[in-house]
Each structure stands twice: as C-alpha cells, then as structure tokens.
Amino acid sequence: MSRIELIDIEYYHGKDTPYEIHALKNINIAIPEGQITGIIGHTGSGKSTLVQLFNGILKSHSGKVMIDSEDIWQKPKQIKRFRYKVGLVMQYPEYQLFEDTVYKDIAYGPKNMGLSEEEIDNRVREAAAFAGLDAELLERSPFDLSGGQKRRAAIAGIIAMRPDVLVLDEPAAGLDPRGRDSIFNNIREYQKTLNTTVIIVSHSMEDMARLCDSLIVMHDGEIAMTGSCDEVFSKADELVKMGLDIPQITKVMQLLSEKGIDVPKGIYTVEQAVEFLKSLRKSKKEALQ
Amino acid sequence: MKNIAFGQYYPARSPLHRLDPRVKIILTILYIVCSFLCKNVWSFALLAISSIMLIILGRVPFKIILGGLRPVLIVLIFTSIINVFWTKGEILLLEWRFIHIYLEGIFSAIFIIVRISSLIIGTGMLLTYTTTPIALTDALEDVLSPLKKVKVPVHDFAMMMTIALRFIPTLVEETDKIMTAQKARGADFSNGNIIDRVKALIPIIIPLFVSAFSRAGDLATAMECRCYQGGEGRTRLHVRHMRFKDFIPLVLIVVFGTGLVLLNIFAPGFTMS
Structure with a gap:
C-alpha cells in the first residue's frame, strides 16, 4: 500500500502560449489507502490531468506530489520508480497494445522493470486472471481481440506490474452494460484480494455509487467535494448545479x-x-x- | 508534444489576418521577388523597414518571430562569416596574415542577413502566422485553378493537403496519448544508447500506424457515404469574395517593388557585389 498526497498543486495546459488553460487550481488532497476512491467530474473538469500527476506523467507547475511522504520529483531521474508504484490505466487503453501476442504485451511493463522470465510469467498469468482474460487468449494477437477483450488485456498490462496503487481513467468508457459490469466486478475483486488502493475516474454517478468507498468531486479544475458516497450524494443539489448527474x-x-x-x-x-x-x-x- | 504548433498559426485580430488568403499567396510571391530586387544600402534598408512594418501589422509578438528565425540562425551566421572573409573590395579595413576584411564584405554580410530574415519574416507574416492551414489550402486551390485547364488534379491535391493538415493535430494528440500510456508502463524514450532509443519507439509507432490506418479507412467510408466523388461540380461552404480592400495591398506591393528599383538606380550607396 502506498499513500498519495497532493499539496498546493497548480497545473496549466500550454503554459505561456495563447492557448493557456489553468487546468488544476489549488489542489490539496490525500487519497485514502486500501480503498476504492472515485474521482468524478464533468468533461474538462481536470480529472484526467489530476491522475496523470500521480505517477509523474505530468509535472505540476507548483505544489508537490507525495507518495509515502516522498516528493516524487525530488530526483527526476528516478521517476520510473513511481510509475511502477502507481499503475495508470489511461482512457481507451486498448490503443497502447502493440506486441504480436497478448502475452508479450502484458509482459511489456514487467520486462521494463527488469524482472526474471519466471517472475514475468507468473505476473502475466496472474494479471490476466484478475483482468478476466481467458488464458487461451494469451497466445493470440491483440489486434484480433474484441473491444472488451482488448480493454482487459490493456488493464492486465498495468496490473502485471503489481502497482501499490491502481489508477483507472474511465475504464468502462464505450463498453456495453454487461462488459462494464463485469470489468467493475473484476476491479472490485482485484481490490478485495490484494487490498490495494484503487482510484477510478469516471463521470458516471451510477457506477461510482456502486463501486467506490469514497469520492472526490472535481469542478472547473478545483476540488468541489470529498467524502464518502453518503456524504457526497446527500448534497444532490450541489452536484446538479455543477452539471453532474446524480x-x-x-x-x-x-x-x-x-x-x-x-x-x-x-x-x-x-x-x-x-x-x-x-x-x-x-x-x-x-x-x- | 502538445506544443507543436503546426503551420505556426498565431491567432490574433489584425489587418493581415483578415486579408484574403489568395491575395496573401500572391503577395508572398511578389515579396520574395522584391527581396531579390534589392541592390544597395537604401533598398535593403527599405526592405528591412517593410519587414518590421509587416510584423507590426500582423500583431504577432516579436518573441515568436525570433523563435521562427532560430532554425536558420546557423545558416545566417555561416553565410555572413563567409561573406565577411571572402568578399574582395576596395576599402580594406583589416589585414592580418592571410585574413583580409573589406568594408564591402561587411556590407554584403549585412545584406544577406537582411535578405534571408526578411524572406522568412515576409512569408511567415503574410502566410503561416496569419492564415490557418485550412484557409491556406483552400486559397491554394483557387490560385492554382488555372492549371485545371491542363488536366492537373488541383482539387484532389488540395483535398489531400486539407485532410493531411486536418489530421496532424489528431495524430499528435494520439502520439501523445500512446507515449503516456507506454511511459506508464515504464517505457523510457530519453535514456540509453541509439539502439535502445529506436527500440523504445516501436511501442509507439505500431499502435500509431494501426489507428492511423483504421482512421483513414473510416474517413474514406464516411466520404463515400456522403457521395464524395472529386471536385467535379463541387461547391464550397465558404465562398470568398474579393473586396476593394483586398486589392489595396496588391497596389502597395507594386509601388514597393518600383520603389526598390528606383532606389537601386538613383540612390548612391554600397552596392552588393
């Protein structure tokens, strides 16, 4: 388990260009450990930008990202360490598949970590199981899979790195209701089995309500609310005002x-x-x- | 990656932004010709002044213009050094062993710098900074349309260019996304030797090609669904009409060119050898 804390974060898209946007304003949060935390917000509220700070894909213009009380940008050369600690599944992750078999693709992350063949094999099989991917699909080409299977293969690619924190950006976007439910079930099971911290970004209130232990609501690049599902959904009027559905x-x-x-x-x-x-x-x- | 401003279009409200892009293409060609008409100090001075006026007219920050000149900086330095040391003239300024520097050499170095930078500023201010790439290809189709008479597929070329330009930001965004996704899996693009770095590109290039091809297929289907069949009988959504205002710059550039020639002939000064 790892603790993520964000202190006084400010982030701009396209800083010092005519297109500058103040994407994150004065963000101060701590992500609860060993729980599923949902980050919800309208399109363009800064959710995706926020999660890309967690593993140092983006660097904030001011403020600190702390993982286990350690500033991740203290030694910029060692940023990779935090990429393995905080596994980030991007939006529509199926676009990241590139190897000729699903097995090799899932093994890409662990291989970058410099693990032994045996360890990689263990992790790939374990990750595939967690992501709900049949073992027989491992030898197929990722480009022959269906949309939902591709998504699962991509998620397995992150899980295989055994991150302390798993971050999923809209993991169910574009899937049919059954695919969505089953991916969420897999995520919940994964969280329960390993008792890791999981962060899910979504704008679907329904999904978040069923899945998450606590919620962070974002609006216009700011944290609008934090708290348990009870606390957040009891303020339905405010959510509606922010253009969010309940x-x-x-x-x-x-x-x-x-x-x-x-x-x-x-x-x-x-x-x-x-x-x-x-x-x-x-x-x-x-x-x- | 996001900072790649393709075509370097700089959004602003200025007379140059509003000018008809077809006029701007013609102006650019004439401006290039004008810059080669310059022969002596006075005409080069006029050329330099005109470049500065263009910058002011287009309301593009000076910093961005300087950024645009940076890629040719090496060429500028190199050519001016050659000019300073290798031009032979009458007024000797410095002599040391085999090095002879003449006043003419210094002038011709300055001339070269003024000419190259005003070429870049001129085309930049008249076209790339003040015209969106899409407006530019549309205008290019119009300007080249006489070639249709000799069966050059002008429309098809313009359409291809439009599509290519249209997809550059999309592909840049896509590359960015894939790079992020692979970085999250521990990919490293900036360390290691050449072979490692080339290998690190494979996880980006393959997904990029896959999605580019599928996008191209989708676009072709969508165009066919809308009965696209080339330029024959096709009309435009935005038809541009030349206004009186659009002819004024054409008159101005002719006056400018004539002025340069007159300065060459009648104003005494250092002449480029």
Whole structure:
C-alpha cells in the first residue's frame, strides 16, 4: 500500500502560449489507502490531468506530489520508480497494445522493470486472471481481440506490474452494460484480494455509487467535494448545479421526498432503495393495524 | 508534444489576418521577388523597414518571430562569416596574415542577413502566422485553378493537403496519448544508447500506424457515404469574395517593388557585389 498526497498543486495546459488553460487550481488532497476512491467530474473538469500527476506523467507547475511522504520529483531521474508504484490505466487503453501476442504485451511493463522470465510469467498469468482474460487468449494477437477483450488485456498490462496503487481513467468508457459490469466486478475483486488502493475516474454517478468507498468531486479544475458516497450524494443539489448527474435512484428518492414522504438522504443504490421501501411498507402496515 | 504548433498559426485580430488568403499567396510571391530586387544600402534598408512594418501589422509578438528565425540562425551566421572573409573590395579595413576584411564584405554580410530574415519574416507574416492551414489550402486551390485547364488534379491535391493538415493535430494528440500510456508502463524514450532509443519507439509507432490506418479507412467510408466523388461540380461552404480592400495591398506591393528599383538606380550607396 502506498499513500498519495497532493499539496498546493497548480497545473496549466500550454503554459505561456495563447492557448493557456489553468487546468488544476489549488489542489490539496490525500487519497485514502486500501480503498476504492472515485474521482468524478464533468468533461474538462481536470480529472484526467489530476491522475496523470500521480505517477509523474505530468509535472505540476507548483505544489508537490507525495507518495509515502516522498516528493516524487525530488530526483527526476528516478521517476520510473513511481510509475511502477502507481499503475495508470489511461482512457481507451486498448490503443497502447502493440506486441504480436497478448502475452508479450502484458509482459511489456514487467520486462521494463527488469524482472526474471519466471517472475514475468507468473505476473502475466496472474494479471490476466484478475483482468478476466481467458488464458487461451494469451497466445493470440491483440489486434484480433474484441473491444472488451482488448480493454482487459490493456488493464492486465498495468496490473502485471503489481502497482501499490491502481489508477483507472474511465475504464468502462464505450463498453456495453454487461462488459462494464463485469470489468467493475473484476476491479472490485482485484481490490478485495490484494487490498490495494484503487482510484477510478469516471463521470458516471451510477457506477461510482456502486463501486467506490469514497469520492472526490472535481469542478472547473478545483476540488468541489470529498467524502464518502453518503456524504457526497446527500448534497444532490450541489452536484446538479455543477452539471453532474446524480444516480437515477437518488432522483426517484428526491421526488418521493418532494411528495411529502420522509426519505433519508444519501440513498444512491437500488439495494438501499429496496431496503428503505420495504421498511416503509412495513411501518405503513403496522400503522394500519 | 502538445506544443507543436503546426503551420505556426498565431491567432490574433489584425489587418493581415483578415486579408484574403489568395491575395496573401500572391503577395508572398511578389515579396520574395522584391527581396531579390534589392541592390544597395537604401533598398535593403527599405526592405528591412517593410519587414518590421509587416510584423507590426500582423500583431504577432516579436518573441515568436525570433523563435521562427532560430532554425536558420546557423545558416545566417555561416553565410555572413563567409561573406565577411571572402568578399574582395576596395576599402580594406583589416589585414592580418592571410585574413583580409573589406568594408564591402561587411556590407554584403549585412545584406544577406537582411535578405534571408526578411524572406522568412515576409512569408511567415503574410502566410503561416496569419492564415490557418485550412484557409491556406483552400486559397491554394483557387490560385492554382488555372492549371485545371491542363488536366492537373488541383482539387484532389488540395483535398489531400486539407485532410493531411486536418489530421496532424489528431495524430499528435494520439502520439501523445500512446507515449503516456507506454511511459506508464515504464517505457523510457530519453535514456540509453541509439539502439535502445529506436527500440523504445516501436511501442509507439505500431499502435500509431494501426489507428492511423483504421482512421483513414473510416474517413474514406464516411466520404463515400456522403457521395464524395472529386471536385467535379463541387461547391464550397465558404465562398470568398474579393473586396476593394483586398486589392489595396496588391497596389502597395507594386509601388514597393518600383520603389526598390528606383532606389537601386538613383540612390548612391554600397552596392552588393
């Protein structure tokens, strides 16, 4: 496990050009360890930029990124160490596949780490299993796989480096609902088994509500909210104001409360809603008797 | 990678930005001709002044212009050194062993510097800095359209150029993304010997080619779906009309060229050998 902390981060896209954009403003956060943290925000709110700071793909113009209380830019030559520590799965990661077999592609990261053949073999098979990739696909060309399988192969390529922190940028973008659910299940299982820190970037509230332990909400390059799902989704009005959607079930609950039913705040999954409605029905019945 | 400003277009509001790109192409050609008309101190001085005026007219920061001159800096230094040491003249300034420096040599070095830099500033200010690449190819198609008479496929060339220009930012972005993805897997592009570095490029080039080809296929299908069949009978979305204002610069450049010739003939001064 590793602890990520960001202190007073400022980041500009295209600094000192006519196209300059102030992408991240005064970011101060600490990512909880051993949990799934969701980063949500509107398109262009700075989510993807933020996660690229975690492993030193981007360097902030001011402020510090600390991993295990160590400034990652202290020794710029050793930045690779943090790339292995914080595994970043980019958006649409299937574009990174290049080897002639899936096996070799997953092995690319571990090979760069300079591991032994045997260790690489272990890791590739383990990573493929975590990513939900059939062992028989390993010998195929990555370009023959379906979209969902390519995505899994790319995710396995990161998991194979056994990072302390796994960061996934929109891991389910462009997948059908079934593919999305199964990728999220794999991620959850991976997190539970190894008890690592996982960070997921998304703008889908529904997915985040089901998957994450805590949330970071970004708006216009700033941290708008942090907290557990309960805390964040109970501020539904603010989320809507930021142009973010709230889970559909939360919307239904809101409508119910507008109709005068006493609905507790912070219901954001269907399971919770079912529980609540059942108890409501029970108390109604008791009231009738 | 993001900082690659292809064609170096600099967005601003200026008379040069507003000028019809077809006029700008013709002006550029005439300006190049003018720069070769210069023969003596006075005409070169006028040329230098005109370049500075162009910079002011185009409202492009001086810093960016200097950046544009940097690639030719070596050429400038080299040619001026050669000119200083190898030009023979009448007024000897310095003599030391085999080195003879004449005043004429110094002048011709200055002339060369002025000529090359005003060539670059002129084309830059008139075309690349003030015209978007797309407007430029459109204008090029118009300017070259007389060649259609002799069966040169001008439209097709212009379309190819437009598509190529259109996809440069996309490909740059894509390269950037793939590089980031491979860096996240520990790829290293800046260390190691030449062979290591070339090898490190494979994980970028292969995905880039794969996606470029699939993009090209998609684009061809999309164009066919919209019944694209070449330039025959095709009209434009934005049709440009020449306004009175657009003719003024053409008159000005003729006056400028005539001025240069007159200065060459009537104004005394150091003449380029």
